[in-house]
């Protein structure tokens with residue numbers, strides 16, 4: 001049985017989180033969630049070029065019923081709410097701090113038809129066929145059992161309903177990480193991003209895996225589009241260093257080395273990022289899959 005996950009107000013009920021997703025729930029209720037809340041605006045800016053592509057692909061109508069999977073602080077839930085003024089949006093996420101932020105954002109925007117639920121999208125009790133659209137911006141790569149999760153999400157869609165999500169392509173194609181990693185590598189131990197396919201940001205980097213998972217889950221007309229976009233990471237090199245080194249992953253790397261080595265690592269990172277400074281700030285390339293499908 002799952003031990004649940006420790007949230008800001010105590011552990012999530014064990015039946016709300018699949019046993020295999022407990023570690024993710026802990027991370028997103030801990031340092032990762034706090035980072036994503038604190039840097040919400042910064043992260044929205046990072047995704048500024050990708051988000052409109054996702055929203056366009058989702059095909060939301062004025063009266064659509066939309067599910068936002070791993071909605072986090074609600075950026076795409078609010079966008080969906082604006083696209084479906086006569087419909088409804090449910091954002092589901094494991095992270096209490098991020099959901100609290102999402103609720104605050106929806107209230108401030110006056111979007112009362114955008115609501116949020118705390119839970120594990122892999123097992124959350126959605127009514128069958130309750131949604132016309134299921135979307136996700138980088139929230140579907142963390143499932144311990146993606147087969148079960150996508151099957152579960154297919155059932156939540158009405159027949160013919162649309163799935164649209166973004167996930168990262170291979171790490172080596174994503175300069176927004178390889179550039180910082182290359183700069184830091186001489187000074188710190190780079191993180192282990194897990195075995196191929198293991199839950200994490202790159203679990204769905206392989207096109208054939210996505211196609212097989214979705215086909216097996218009952219989706220049809222699966223389509224993958226490679227998006228290659230510049231990603232803004234800061235107004236200048238110092239701003240970008242501050243945002244990137246505040247990431248829990250970077251904090252962990254830097255905490256394992258002494259002060260002097262840490263300072264040299266930060267300086268190397270700053271130099272590497274300064275080389276990517278343009279008129280609008282520091283930008284690095286990113287590579288994502290835009291995936292669409294419909295429930296058969």
Ligand SMILES: C[S@@+](CC[C@H](N)C(=O)[O-])C[C@H]1O[C@@H](n2cnc3c(N)ncnc32)[C@H](O)[C@@H]1O
Pocket residue numbers: 021024028043069070071072073074075076092093094095098119120121122136137138139140142143
């Ligand atoms: C990379 S963040 C993206 C957040 C948000 N979609 C955005 O673009 O700002 C991944 C999100 O997925 C959520 N998540 C991970 N596994 C989940 C699961 N099994 N059920 C629901 N949410 C999950 C995390 O809590 C986190 O908020």
